[in-house]
Amino acid sequence: MTDALPPRVDFNVKAFERLLNQKGLCFTWEKATICFCSREDGTSDPNCTACFGNGYLYFDPKDITVVVTTLKDTKAFGDLGEHGFWILGKVSITSPAKHNLSFKDRLTAKNSQITYSQLLFIGSKERLRYKALEVIFLASEAAVFKLGIDFEIVDGAIQFLPSKEPPAGTAVTIRYIANPSYIILEAIHEIRDTTLVPATFTRMPRNHIAELDYLHEVAI
Numbered sequence: 469m470t471d472a473l474p475p476r477v478d479f480n481v482k483a484f485e486r487l488l489n490q491k492g493l494c495f496t497w498e499k500a501t502i503c504f505c506s507r508e509d510g511t512s513d514p515n516c517t518a519c520f521g522n523g524y525l526y527f528d529p530k531d532i533t534v535v536v537t538t539l540k541d542t543k544a545f546g547d548l549g550e551h552g553f554w555i556l557g558k559v560s561i562t563s564p565a566k567h568n569l570s571f572k573d574r575l576t577a578k579n580s581q582i583t584y585s586q587l588l589f590i591g592s593k594e595r596l597r598y599k600a601l602e603v604i605f606l607a608s609e610a611a612v613f614k615l616g617i618d619f620e621i622v623d624g625a626i627q628f629l630p631s632k633e634p635p636a637g638t639a640v641t642i643r644y645i646a647n648p649s650y651i652i653l654e655a656i657h658e659i660r661d662t663t664l665v666p667a668t669f670t671r672m673p674r675n676h677i678a679e680l681d682y683l684h685e686v687a688i
């Protein structure tokens with residue numbers, strides 16, 4: 469008879485790192501800090517040009533690899549749950565402890581893509597929420613615009629060619645492809661550390677709940 473080891477209360481960090489390398493996705497991680505416009509009651513200035521009313525500023529972008537899964541609760545929806553990633557807009561993100569992801573941080577997928585649509589007004593300060601990777605449709609009420617003939621995509625933004633731009637104030641609808649961004653809502657295991665033999669304090673991977681930013685933030 470052999471003495472079985474008691475179940476571990478932590479998990480194998482090396483195995484996690486293997487999983488990360490096999491299944492991980494690359495995201496650009498930006499750290500959040502409270503904007504100067506934040507008020508004592510927790511609200512922020514909707515006209516703030518630094519945070520666009522979101523109340524947080526973002527800095528220090530860095531590419532990291534994390535494991536992204538749907539939330540377990542979405543299984544309650546049966547087959548629909550398989551699509552919970554998009555329907556509910558929330559995901560579970562597990563990251564190596566060394567990165568110290570935290571509340572309100574922003575993670576933008578480097579490779580995954582979403583389709584997004586928004587309305588712009590010519591001449592206003594509005595901009596595309598995301599950098600456009602590809603424009604599916606761009607039109608005003610009077611005309612449909614074509615890539616290379618009417619406009620170009622310059623660093624993810626729409627730039628009309630000379631004499632092709634509609635008059636100031638014209639509403640233009642655009643449907644485009646972009647990399648999605650997520651905002652961290654909850655740090656479930658922010659302090660999930662353990663002591664390994666011999667007595668060595670070891671930081672464990674962290675798990676966070678994040679939400680698609682356009683469902684979470686005030687529109688920018």
Ligand SMILES: [Zn+2]
Pocket residue numbers: 503504505506512513516517518519520521522523524
């Ligand atoms: Zn602000």
